[in-house]
Amino acid sequence: MAANPMQQFKVKTIGPKIELGSFDISFTNSSLFMVLVVLSIVSFFIIATQNKSLIPNKLQLVAEMIYEFVAKMINETAGQDARPYFPFILSLFLFVLFSNMIGMIPYSFTITSHIVVTFALAIVIFFGVTVIGFLKHGIKYLELFVPKGVPKLLLPLIIVIEIISYLSRPISLSVRLFANMMAGHTMLKVFGGFVVSLGLVGGWLPLGFSVALTGLEILVAFLQAYVFAILTCIYLNDALHLHH
Amino acid sequence: MDLKELKNKIKKTNLIKTTSETHKGNAFGIAMRMGTEFVAAVFVASFIGFYLDKWLDTKPILMLIFFFIGAATGILNVVRTSKMINKE
Numbered sequence: 001m002a003a004n005p006m007q008q009f010k011v012k013t014i015g016p017k018i019e020l021g022s023f024d025i026s027f028t029n030s031s032l033f034m035v036l037v038v039l040s041i042v043s044f045f046i047i048a049t050q051n052k053s054l055i056p057n058k059l060q061l062v063a064e065m066i067y068e069f070v071a072k073m074i075n076e077t078a079g080q081d082a083r084p085y086f087p088f089i090l091s092l093f094l095f096v097l098f099s100n101m102i103g104m105i106p107y108s109f110t111i112t113s114h115i116v117v118t119f120a121l122a123i124v125i126f127f128g129v130t131v132i133g134f135l136k137h138g139i140k141y142l143e144l145f146v147p148k149g150v151p152k153l154l155l156p157l158i159i160v161i162e163i164i165s166y167l168s169r170p171i172s173l174s175v176r177l178f179a180n181m182m183a184g185h186t187m188l189k190v191f192g193g194f195v196v197s198l199g200l201v202g203g204w205l206p207l208g209f210s211v212a213l214t215g216l217e218i219l220v221a222f223l224q225a226y227v228f229a230i231l232t233c234i235y236l237n238d239a240l241h242l243h244h
Numbered sequence: 245m246d247l248k249e250l251k252n253k254i255k256k257t258n259l260i261k262t263t264s265e266t267h268k269g270n271a272f273g274i275a276m277r278m279g280t281e282f283v284a285a286v287f288v289a290s291f292i293g294f295y296l297d298k299w300l301d302t303k304p305i306l307m308l309i310f311f312f313i314g315a316a317t318g319i320l321n322v323v324r325t326s327k328m329i330n331k332e
Contacts, residue, residue, distance in 0.1 A: 169284075
């Protein structure tokens with residue numbers, strides 16, 4: 001029996017059906033895992049920083065490493081001016097990282113494998129960055145779409161291209177995360193199905209593949225969280241320092 | 245030994261170098277960035293063209309034009325991303 005590899009992405013309602021106007025806002029397995037992700041992040045940091053000491057124990061070391069990793073990333077890509085946005089980027093990074101990692105546990109649900117979730121995150125970043133840019137530079141922020149040293153004849157075309165390039169940011173940001181997670185989990189499931197259907201005789205090869213793919217998926221889970229956070233920093237940098 | 249001396253001593257060891265070099269180790273992540281960068285631009289541009297067509301009643305001219313502009317934008321995005329990565 002080979003299960004449908006797309007079955008794992010199905011969103012199911014848990015508990016009673018709640019409706020608000022014409023919207024279905026019932027609690028689903030996706031929401032359950034979002035709550036789990038947030039709870040595990042919070043409890044991890046509470047436990048890790050319970051007894052702070054100058055010489056950290058292992059948990060505190062991990063917490064400090066995550067903090068420093070993100071702090072360094074922001075400093076290198078967006079500079080000192082981006083310091084006030086550190087809490088947002090740290091939470092974003094942790095949320096994506098934890099939901100990717102918790103999704104790697106068998107029988108769990110990967111919330112980042114749905115484009116609604118990743119697109120919601122990306123669109124918030126997109127509007128946030130745009131608002132920051134306009135607040136910081138006023139109407140001059142529109143200069144982002146007019147690169148310097150372009151012949152006047154080409155300017156209309158270039159402006160259109162720049163605007164499309166700007167608008168494509170939330171799409172590429174969300175599609176990248178969602179596609180990576182969905183493709184990886186589907187592949188794992190397909191190879192898992194091969195193990196079952198080929199049985200004791202031929203099942204060993206796909207089993208080996210499954211093990212290797214799991215390793216690769218854990219790498220991808222971390223990498224995608226990292227890429228998501230660093231691209232947010234890069235967009236923030238564009239909004240804070242107006243130069244192209 | 246005062247703090248300045250200690251700082252210089254730490255700088256001389258390779259401790260600081262190793263932390264910044266971990267940055268370069270994710271060529272895999274870079275490769276994944278390029279593809280979506282290109283596709284997203286084409287997608288967005290075609291989308292804009294499609295709705296402009298609907299609005300101005302000029303099917304399918306604007307969508308075709310915007311598709312090619314989108315492809316150009318995609319290439320620009322990829323070039324920009326790779327430039328940025330080279331700078332790092």
